[in-house]
Amino acid sequence: MEMFDFILAGGGAAGLSLALRLIQTLPHKKILIVDRAPKQTNDRTWCFWSVHPSPYPSATYRTWERLAFFNTNFSTTFTLSPYHYYLIRGIDFYRYAYDILNASPNVRFEFGDVRSISEDENAAYIDLNGVHFQGEWVFSSLYDPGKIKADPKRYHYLKQHFRGWEIETSLPFFDPQTPTLFDFRTPQNGQMRFMYILPFSEREALVEYTLFSPTLLTSEEYDQALQRYITEVLKIREYQIRAVENGVIPMSDQPLPRQLGKRILAIGTLGGRVKPSSGYAFLRIQKDSEAIISSLIQHGHPFDLPESPARYRLFDSIMLQVMLRHGDQMHHIFTQLFRNNPVKRVFGFLDEEQTFLQNVKILTSLPPLPFLRALLRLKLLGRV
Known part of the structure; x- marks a missing residue:
């Protein structure tokens, strides 16, 4: 051997x-x-x-230095400095x-x-x-x-699932310097759903439909949502699909x-x-x-590894609880997140690299009721 x-x-x-x-x-x-x-x-x-x-x-x-955010009542383009946004195929x-x-x-x-x-x-x-x-x-x-x-009585289980079309338009349309991180101008249907655009040139981009939910859609539902967004929201009439990508990412606090x-x-x-x-x-x-x-x-062994701080594990559980039970509110929550905080604070929070005081600033910028309800439910589950 x-x-x-x-x-x-x-x-x-x-x-x-x-x-x-x-x-x-x-x-x-x-x-x-x-x-x-x-x-x-x-x-x-x-x-x-x-x-x-x-x-x-x-x-x-x-590599990009700015990102765009869209919702029906709020949109912005923000500079990422000191961050960069990277894409690796x-x-x-x-x-x-x-x-x-x-x-x-x-x-x-x-x-x-x-x-x-x-x-x-x-x-x-x-x-x-x-x-x-x-x-x-x-x-x-x-x-x-x-x-x-799995222990569904104690933990949350969602899927981040997506389909992306890499398209080429007949006319210049995209800004190659500005990807869209979130575009919530798509029907939510009781779940967190958004579009995501990675532009490669003025005429080429990956347009991705992303959902957070317990179950997947049919192939036709992904395609219909992408087609509607491209033609009705982006107003692109002529394009060709060059490639398709699909994926499912498990999201659980277990x-x-x-x-x-x-x-x-x-x-x-x-x-x-x-x-x-x-x-x-x-x-x-x-x-x-x-x-x-x-x-x-x-x-001399590989097992001495750091764990995520306990407060971030709790934040993850709260967010999953809100996504699971009130997914249609997530577009409002993310709008407040990006409207009320500099991007450095948002990314630092998501990277689990902030002080407790910085975490408090993030949390107080968001609508409190969904998170208080989620925290109460976690307490009833014996999680806190």
Whole structure:
């Protein structure tokens, strides 16, 4: 049985990000990355804001310095400084990671179905299509919602689901310097629904329909909403659909265990790296990879990892409660959020990087009643 220092089960954003950092800091270690198949399509788009340069500059497709917000009774364009808004396409990141990792003599890829992950006192083991590999540590990002034991009486479970059309217009229409972060000028139907525009040129953009709800729509419903928005709200009459992307991101405040065994660590979505109330994960994955490396170097194991502050976990639960029961009010709440706060304060709050006093300023800028009701319900559930 072949022995590796690190085995990464799953070769998506979490697995590849961790592998890239491992070969930078521990280049002498042997790494095995297992995945179902090589990633060869542009299956997703990651966006994030940061005051720092993109962690992968050569794989970053676009960078913006301002964003737009629209609702029926309020609209604004705000400058992001000191932040930038970054876009990384899945295919660009995969190619970047494969080029670097395949050039390392200590990294190996194997493809197939992971049948099991196990361990004993001395090592962890992975069964890939009946072939067994041994590692000192296994990092798993193999998220299967069917294997998560849900507790709906205590925790909240929503999905952020979306369909995006990459369109090309016959005439110049878009401002390539200004993406639209939220456009609530679409029927809410009792849920939080908005459009999201990432412009690539004056005639090209990704237009995405995003919803936060427990259940998905039919394919026709996503398409009808996109078509209506493009023709009736944006007033674009002539366009062609160049590409389509779909996705579902789990959003839950149920704690997910990081340590799955004495030698097995959960990463990515499986490790709870998706922000429960927003669905953002890419930058959180990068920070988590850095923390894992730090723990390995300082403690000889990967388990000494920071947790989100308790108050932010409570804020996430409150927001999920409001989304679940009063989703049609979210467009009013987000309007107040961006109307009453500078973007630096909003992003700092969403990044969990603010003082308690700054949190209070955010919370007092929002309509109190939905949040007080949500807090009361959490108390009845024994969560606070």
